[in-house]
Amino acid sequence: MKEFKTIDEQIEILKDRGLIFKDTNIARRYLLTNNYYNIINGYGKCFQVSVDTFIKGTKFDEVRNLYFFDK
Numbered sequence: 001m002k003e004f005k006t007i008d009e010q011i012e013i014l015k016d017r018g019l020i021f022k023d024t025n026i027a028r029r030y031l032l033t034n035n036y037y038n039i040i041n042g043y044g045k046c047f048q049v050s051v052d053t054f055i056k057g058t059k060f061d062e063v064r065n066l067y068f069f070d071k
Contacts, residue, residue, distance in 0.1 A: 007031050014040065018054040019063070027060050034067075043067045 005013065007028050011021065021027050031039070043066045047058040 010036055014054075014060070017052050018056065018058065019044075020057065020059045022059065022061060027064075030064060039063060039067045043070070 010031060011024055011027060015021065040063065044054070044063050046066060047054050047063060049055055
């Protein structure tokens with residue numbers, strides 16, 4: 001089982017992987033009300049070049065919008 005990460009730690013991990021955040025406060029609220037695993041592991045893969053690297057220029061809003069559209 002993976003170690004618990006706070007929302008801020010999750011956002012920092014995603015930034016380190018190349019994901020761009022227009023507004024981290026909006027992302028923080030979104031991740032607080034929606035499941036990180038479902039959003040990032042389910043839809044983030046469409047925007048990755050490798051397991052831990054997003055395509056250059058990928059924005060959190062793009063991943064979130066794809067999740068919202070499919071939901």
